Amino acid sequence: MVGATEPLSPKQRAAALTWTLLRAGLALLYLASGALKLRDPAAFAVALENYRLVTPWGAAALAVVVPWWEIATGVALFGGRTWRAAGWLAAMALGCGFSIFVISAWARGLDASCGCFGGSGRIGLLATGRALGLLGLAAAGYWRECGNSDSAR
Amino acid sequence: MTPARSVAVPWRRLAFLATFVTVASLLTAWLHPRAPSFVKKDQAIPEITLAAALSRPAGEILWIDARPAARFAASHIPGAISLSEEAWDHSLPAFIDAWDPQRPVVVYCDSSQCHASDSVARRLQRELGVQRIAVLKGGWATWSAQPSP
Numbered sequence: 001m002v003g004a005t006e007p008l009s010p011k012q013r014a015a016a017l018t019w020t021l022l023r024a025g026l027a028l029l030y031l032a033s034g035a036l037k038l039r040d041p042a043a044f045a046v047a048l049e050n051y052r053l054v055t056p057w058g059a060a061a062l063a064v065v066v067p068w069w070e071i072a073t074g075v076a077l078f079g080g081r082t083w084r085a086a087g088w089l090a091a092m093a094l095g096c097g098f099s100i101f102v103i104s105a106w107a108r109g110l111d112a113s114c115g116c117f118g119g120s121g122r123i124g125l126l127a128t129g130r131a132l133g134l135l136g137l138a139a140a141g142y143w144r145e146c147g148n149s150d151s152a153r
Numbered sequence: 154m155t156p157a158r159s160v161a162v163p164w165r166r167l168a169f170l171a172t173f174v175t176v177a178s179l180l181t182a183w184l185h186p187r188a189p190s191f192v193k194k195d196q197a198i199p200e201i202t203l204a205a206a207l208s209r210p211a212g213e214i215l216w217i218d219a220r221p222a223a224r225f226a227a228s229h230i231p232g233a234i235s236l237s238e239e240a241w242d243h244s245l246p247a248f249i250d251a252w253d254p255q256r257p258v259v260v261y262c263d264s265s266q267c268h269a270s271d272s273v274a275r276r277l278q279r280e281l282g283v284q285r286i287a288v289l290k291g292g293w294a295t296w297s298a299q300p301s302p
Binding site for chain 2 (some may be wrong): 042089
């Protein structure tokens with residue numbers, strides 16, 4: 001029959017379910033993270049300044065942009081296919097930014113507040129691994145979403 | 154066999170997200186009661202909340218009390234060193250003895266209304282090159298408002 005697709009194998013169904021759960025988990029993580037940062041953008045700006053990568057004005061701008069970027073990413077990841085693709089790309093951009101900040105601080109031995117998830121956390125291997133892990137997950141999600149129709153279910 | 158379908162870069166969706174983020178960010182910067190300041194600050198001294206300071210390992214922070222000596226004598230944060238602008242030359246040796254460049258320094262005065270902590274912090278930064286320095290948000294008033302253990 002024209003347009004008919006073959007049923008998914010058990011392995012493909014398991015992979016699809018796993019990716020759905022990962023996507024939902026990541027979306028909820030970004031929604032929560034953005035909401036927490038929005039409680040006190042001024043404190044987040046201070047945390048960003050402590051990384052000594054941007055000017056005070058840049059830190060203030062990022063402090064109001066990043067939370068909404070996280071929230072938009074989280075909402076997009078719950079949408080239809082093109083919205084999810086956009087969400088994965090936005091998540092990759094966030095992951096790149098976080099990784100640059102965290103790795104830079106770790107390499108310079110800075111003891112800056114992590115600024116992660118609205119609270120205070122020390123910069124270290126865990127924060128670096130988390131940033132890189134989220135970046136990798138977003139890249140894999142985008143590749144899967146924008147691949148062929150078999151893998152993007 | 155149907156060809157593989159792929160999603161091109163969703164430019165329109167990304168443009169919509171970018172527009173949403175831009176508008177929401179501008180409204181936040183304008184209306185949020187805790188919006189960050191975009192005004193340029195000379196030698197900005199960061200603020201640290203009491204919760205963030207207390208989350209550090211015990212004994213890591215070098216507390217500096219910028220209030221007048223009489224108020225320091227009455228009560229102060231345990232382990233704090235008195236260093237006010239009025240008694241700068243007299244009190245500075247004690248600070249130098251206790252200071253380690255790797256140890257974060259937090260300066261406090263009476264409350265968020267006073268500026269002594271900011272002045273002392275800037276002077277330490279300028280004259281001694283202290284880099285890891287912050288002022289306690291809310292000052293002594295925040296510390297003394299803590300419930301007794």
